[in-house]
Amino acid sequence: MTAAVDRRIAVVTAVHAPSAGFLAEAYKSLCAQELLPGWSWHWVIQEDGATDEVRGQVPDDARVSFRQGRPGGPGVARTMALARAEGPYVKILDADDLLPAGALARDLAVLEGDPEIGWTTSRALDLLPDGSTAGFPGDPDEGPIERGAVLDFWTANDHRAQVHPATLCVRRDLLLALGGWMALPASEDTGLLLALNAVSRGWFSREVGLLYRKWEGQVTGQAAHVDPAEREARMAVVEARARALADFRLRPPLTDRPPSSRPAFTD
DSSP states (O other), X not given: OXXXXXXXXXXXXXXXXXXXXXXXXXHHHHHTOOOSTTOEEEEEEEESBOOHHHHTTSOOOTTEEEEOBOOOOHHHXXXXXXXXXXXXXXXXXOTTOBOOTTHHHHHHHHXXXXXXXXXXXXXXXXXXXXXXXXXXXXXXXXXXXXXXHHHHHHHXXXXXXXXXXXXXXXXXXXXXXXXXSOXXXXXXXXXXXXXXXXXXXXXXXXXXXXXXXXXXXXXXXXGGGGOHHHHHHHHHHHHHHHHHHXXXXXXXXXXXXXXXXXXXXXX
């Protein structure tokens, strides 16, 4: 179990000017969370850029930390936010999304209850402009997700995972060991999900853990996101990384290999 002094969960949010207006609703959903006894959250917001539009939308709350930086996309912003993330776990919350009641408590219960689980995901619902929601068919069963299962499903289903990367809650040390999010113009969260699944078991909760807002300004709704050439390249490097991590983890240390198989080092 986690020591009492470390019982904080970092909620990491990347934001850019077009999505800044949604921060108030995200904050409201965060404040409504009831955590496990003795736990608290802190919200680490990182702007992808440095604009007046975002700063003015950040809540005035001691539990909220805000920084700005050079634009590089949401993956870069989230990774930069890790410098300020305290506690053993990191929860993802995009600026335009909402956390339903109980989401953080369920993530914490799983990760605190089983040290072999490295990350959690949960059911997501699309939040449509009229306020209605829509679900996804084919959610997996509640319970553990074995290593490699996400990659297998993803490759067999036109590069679509059976769990949503925007619902991730992950052990902070594991996230840092993998280098945070991938340096991609998009799909950086899918790349992280597959990397996590390559090296550790995960968990899926069938309880709704995210309301994923659909709106005209979201990055995944832009034409560049579905450009065939770029998408093919993104998917190729995401898959290659996941397979390399899975293979690397299975290799014995150099000291356990026969001398003839060890690499030779020369000046």
